[in-house]
Amino acid sequence: MFIVDSDCHNYWCSADVLLPYLKGWWKDCFVRGERTGPAGSFPHGHRAWFHPEGFKRADINPQNEDENYALMCERHLDLNGIDIAILTGDEPLEVSTLGNPHFAQALASAYNDWLLEQWLPRDERFYGSIIIAPQDATIAAQEIRRLGAHSRLVQVLASHASTMPYGDPHYHPIYEACVEMGLPFAIHLGGNGGINAMPFANGAPRYFSEAHTLLPQSAQTHVVSMIMNGVFEKYPTLKFIVIECGVSWVAPLLWRLDTEWRALRKETPWLKRPPSEYFFEHIRFTTQPLEQPDKLEHLWACLEGMNGKQTLMFASDYPHWDQDHISSIRLPAGWDEAVFGGNALDTYTRITVPRSVSATAN
Template sequence: MTVTETRERVPAAERIAIRCVDSDVHPMPRRGELLEYIPEPWRTKYFTNHKVGELIYYDAPDYAHAYAMRVDTFPKDGEFAGSDPDLMLKQLVMEAGADVVILEPTDRIARLPEATAAMSSAVNSWLANHWLDSHNNWHQRWRGSICAAIEEPELAAREIEKWAGHPYMAQILIKAEPRPSWGHPRYDPIWAAATKHDITVSCHLSRGTYETLPMPPVGLPSYNHDFMVSYSLTAANQVMSLIFDGVFDRFPTLRIVFVEHAFTWILPLMWRMDAIYDKRRQWLDIKRKPSDYVKDHIKFTTQPLDYPEDKTELSRAFEWMECEKILLYSSDYPHWTFDDPRWLVKHLPEHAREAVMFKNGIQTYKLPETVPALEGQVRVF
């Protein structure tokens, strides 16, 4: 069956081995599609009681024209990029070669935590009904994210419990920006729910509002490129909090993925944490070297890929950080920063390619080894 034959949407009997797991793809709702899922009173009192203009301050290249999206990802019906499951299947699966796609909706962070929780609940219902349903996921390539408002841990845990049994929900999705850091016991209900159901927790960068913006010690950045670098600083602090505040000792099966926070910074951070641990271990309650926690519990997505002029420097970094243990392939579709899997795989060490492109993804998200075949699909391997 080809992807264009949509009259009978049933999966093929033949199955093929998964060879590319894309861990960062952004579906978007069509106009008005999400509104019905926002629970009251938040739908009326918060999200529809005032007009909303242009709120974004992401001055990416070509933002004024294409909203930082690939221009070819906008459907012909005028809807936003990433809103058409069939177009995404064509471009990302059939033409680029992704076998399983982890869908990460960019749900809005509200000023009030309870409103953020209401929006997360709406996004989960929308995703289940418009992407993970039998009509749009007939090919069984989409996997969803349980959006959880980390600002409201009890409500987040309740949302995890609600969706944990869904056959196509593959991870829990949170944000890194809200304070305090993740080692605080207030977040334990989230980690407890995740480990109870053996679901990976992923953190995608966000911009938030007001004081939830990532803020370096010297104050708010001035430009988009400052913000992009600061996300790595936010992630680094959360890594240290998870380790030194004992989260992985309290929840020894917890798995964390940092999405779009870059990753080459983890190598010097592991060196520094291990050095501090070696000198001060008698004062620390953690049971192992910090770098061991990173390699056993934390993974990072490949996009954005740091790409020095001398490619051998990147190759050495891959080797030193043991990238085969901590990296997951990601494309960031439909954004302009899209990394095609056929391009990315060429820049990985040969011995790590299978681990990064699909083996780590299968293990992290508890995926099957095979998916229904799609006639004409490009294969990365």
């Protein structure tokens, strides 16, 4: 079975690795400006909730980039037979929390250049994400066009935490650039705090466990917003990927959305089809974190309701504390090849089979 991990985090040991990729005023801001942690930390707005144990697995504690790569191979890629890993960074998503959009995108661009020089050449299994700061869509679009033709960059990636829902016309320059460069637009859990609107309804919870449970609320907002604002009518080739926001809520949301559209469709005359049809054609979800109910058939009913055989892509979330292992994911019969690899290959059209993978693995 050909396996694509759609969410594999390449850490740095210190954000100072960005120094060679920052220039002028922005390098001065990075070196001399305020940070929210000790030397080597990444500039970002403060979070209200802190993980009580830390985000990384306790057994993954590299001291340098070479060791980081070696651990990823030993404890994930080689161990689990991963054929392709989509690298999604980690801290760079925090650029969405910064008020200065120019500094935010300068930091994201420095990460993108570091990724191209220091990570993608290490392994032919690696493909990367162009991280953007969506606060200023025009600046973000410039970054997409700067790097979008690179054959090993397969998506544009932003935080799920944003100042407004992603269906808002404010973001159209980003989607225009994505379509022009032939890249899907993806959002990933993270980047909460700073200038972003509170990602929770009815105010802030108290505990990290509450916040982590409720994070899919923002993904629900973005899915509905993208569909109802006609993004996929205006950009009919655009794919939208939702990473690390759970999946069991998707089917009930689509049922409700279709019902509301049928009753109130005159409000959105640009929609030519039921909202669920746009979802099935344009939106993809990653499996992690895949909910684990006591009765497996309850999960499978939710997956079937979102046409999961077509819309789900495997993701591990390596090396985070709640990483999903391949052996823990149990899917309906006949789904494995599509969910573990086939759907990602259809979505990330630039992926080529590594030379090291035998013909039988395909």
